[in-house]
Amino acid sequence: xxxxxxxxxxxxxxxxxxxxxxxxxxxxxxxxxxxxxxxxxxxxxxxxxxxxxxxxxxxxxxxxxxxxxxxxxxxxxxxxxxxxxxxxxxxxxxxxxxxxxxxxxxxxxxxxxxxxxxxxxxxxxxxxxxxxxxxxxxxxxxxxxxxxxxxxxxxxxxxxxxxxxxxxxxxxxxxxxxxxxxxxxxxxxxxxxxxxxxxxxxxxxxxxxxxxxxxxxxxxxxxxxxxxxxxxxxxxxxxxxxxxxxxxxxxx
Amino acid sequence: xxxxxxxxxxxxxxxxxxxxxxxxxxxxxxxxxxxxxxxxxxxxxxxxxxxxxxxxxxxxxxxxxxxxxxxxxxxxxxxxxxxxxxxxxxxxxxxxxxxxxxxxxxxxxxxxxxxxxxxxxxxxxxxxxxxxxxxxxxxxxxxxxxxxxxxxxxxxxxxxxxxxxxxxxxxxxxxxxxxxxxxxxxxxxxxxxxxxxxxxxxxxxxxxxxxxxxxxxxxxxxxxxxxxxxxxxxxxxxxxxxxxxxxxxxxxxxxxxxxxxxxxx
Numbered sequence: 001x002x003x004x005x006x007x008x009x010x011x012x013x014x015x016x017x018x019x020x021x022x023x024x025x026x027x028x029x030x031x032x033x034x035x036x037x038x039x040x041x042x043x044x045x046x047x048x049x050x051x052x053x054x055x056x057x058x059x060x061x062x063x064x065x066x067x068x069x070x071x072x073x074x075x076x077x078x079x080x081x082x083x084x085x086x087x088x089x090x091x092x093x094x095x096x097x098x099x100x101x102x103x104x105x106x107x108x109x110x111x112x113x114x115x116x117x118x119x120x121x122x123x124x125x126x127x128x129x130x131x132x133x134x135x136x137x138x139x140x141x142x143x144x145x146x147x148x149x150x151x152x153x154x155x156x157x158x159x160x161x162x163x164x165x166x167x168x169x170x171x172x173x174x175x176x177x178x179x180x181x182x183x184x185x186x187x188x189x190x191x192x193x194x195x196x197x198x199x200x201x202x203x204x205x206x207x208x209x210x211x212x213x214x215x216x217x218x219x220x221x222x223x224x225x226x227x228x229x230x231x232x233x234x235x236x237x238x239x240x241x242x243x244x245x246x247x248x249x250x251x252x
Numbered sequence: 253x254x255x256x257x258x259x260x261x262x263x264x265x266x267x268x269x270x271x272x273x274x275x276x277x278x279x280x281x282x283x284x285x286x287x288x289x290x291x292x293x294x295x296x297x298x299x300x301x302x303x304x305x306x307x308x309x310x311x312x313x314x315x316x317x318x319x320x321x322x323x324x325x326x327x328x329x330x331x332x333x334x335x336x337x338x339x340x341x342x343x344x345x346x347x348x349x350x351x352x353x354x355x356x357x358x359x360x361x362x363x364x365x366x367x368x369x370x371x372x373x374x375x376x377x378x379x380x381x382x383x384x385x386x387x388x389x390x391x392x393x394x395x396x397x398x399x400x401x402x403x404x405x406x407x408x409x410x411x412x413x414x415x416x417x418x419x420x421x422x423x424x425x426x427x428x429x430x431x432x433x434x435x436x437x438x439x440x441x442x443x444x445x446x447x448x449x450x451x452x453x454x455x456x457x458x459x460x461x462x463x464x465x466x467x468x469x470x471x472x473x474x475x476x477x478x479x480x481x482x483x484x485x486x487x488x489x490x491x492x493x494x495x496x497x498x499x500x501x502x503x504x505x506x507x508x509x510x511x512x513x514x515x516x517x
Binding site: 058060077078079080083084091095107135 | 413416417418420421422427431432435436438512513514
């Protein structure tokens with residue numbers, strides 16, 4: 001097997017922004033390697049650079065220093081291999097659920113029979129079969145986020161980047177979507193990088209939690225979560241971990 | 253979501269008829285039976301409108317000429333409107349999306365925008381002569397700006413997130429215009445079309461003051477000079493109805509094209 005073990009290599013990455021004439025360091029000297037199939041949560045308070053790091057992996061921002069590589073190839077522009085799920089969904093309001101899901105394959109010129117088949121498979125996977133012909137404005141927030149997830153899966157993303165995807169949803173919907181996401185991940189074994197500021201969400205989902213801290217944004221810890229799946233938030237071990245990460249983030 | 257038509261349709265029709273019926277009554281009471289009323293009562297106008305449309309009442313110079321005048325006005329309105337759309341839409345897209353074009357053309361166009369269409373009338377008559385071309389030009393000008401302004405607004409206000417989403421899904425930069433900009437700005441462009449067509453109907457009367465022989469604006473101005481006020485009002489009613497029908501057709505088109513938009517669908 002010539003395939004390298006690490007799907008993503010992030011080495012000594014720094015990101016500076018110009019803000020009204022002064023330089024802001026959004027992320028300072030971050031290094032991280034992610035293995036294929038890992039579920040990694042980036043966690044930290046606002047301004048810790050977690051979204052900046054995610055957006056650099058997505059190709060939406062470029063690093064000021066350091067190197068980001070996927071399969072040992074430097075990351076350039078955004079592309080279908082790194083599917084992004086935004087907190088505000090970013091669905092195309094003029095397309096139906098089915099057309100949104102089939103957008104990527106169609107845009108990349110796949111044959112229409114294949115597009116139709118892929119679309120159906122992923123619309124079914126996220127449980128929106130009955131809403132295939134609905135427009136985004138007719139959907140609830142949770143349903144919109146299902147569409148957003150389905151469209152990056154339909155587009156054969158290898159890495160799914162999720163930027164606080166469930167942050168705008170109510171608690172019940174969030175729990176459902178967390179479970180569905182885990183089921184999809186267990187079936188597809190995709191690499192997921194998931195940004196959140198909710199400790200419980202990170203412990204529930206992740207193989208690995210990368211803790212970040214602001215001023216300047218940096219990585220302060222990188223720990224594996226060894227709890228067996230499915231995880232139970234009422235479990236004492238779960239609570240111990242929650243306390244552990246809370247302490248690290250300065251929560252009380 | 254609109255309520256089912258069967259339940260609220262009749263009620264809405266009755267409500268919509270209240271104002272015109274009350275107005276007709278007021279009009280009738282304040283004009284009918286007075287010897288020196290300058291405004292003819294509604295029944296006189298109705299009779300005149302019938303004669304204008306089908307003849308058989310007065311059988312004068314104006315009898316049964318409505319269709320001819322309406323066709324002349326409609327063709328100028330739609331001709332000017334379509335030409336304006338053909339110019340304003342591409343120009344608006346270029347100004348909205350290409351910085352160089354915006355820097356070159358936008359200041360001039362914005363400087364000319366506050367000039368009322370009516371102020372162009374004398375100049376139009378000098379440049380295009382007395383006749384239908386001047387009318388056509390004024391309709392074009394009246395329809396042009398609402399479409400231009402709304403198109404620029406539409407293509408400039410595409411949510412940046414949609415570009416990110418499209419690029420992330422594999423859309424090439426050259427395809428972004430067709431895949432994202434155009435559909436995203438369609439509601440704005442459509443609003444511009446609707447406003448533009450409305451303005452075209454407003455301007456047509458002024459445009460047909462420029463000495464043309466046919467057209468609803470022309471007979472209104474001619475009847476004014478002959479003190480045939482009932483013909484003036486008949487012409488106004490005809491313009492109102494035609495404008496209403498044409499707006500209704502545009503809205504139907506919009507409902508089809510913009511089913512996805514919560515503001516239109």
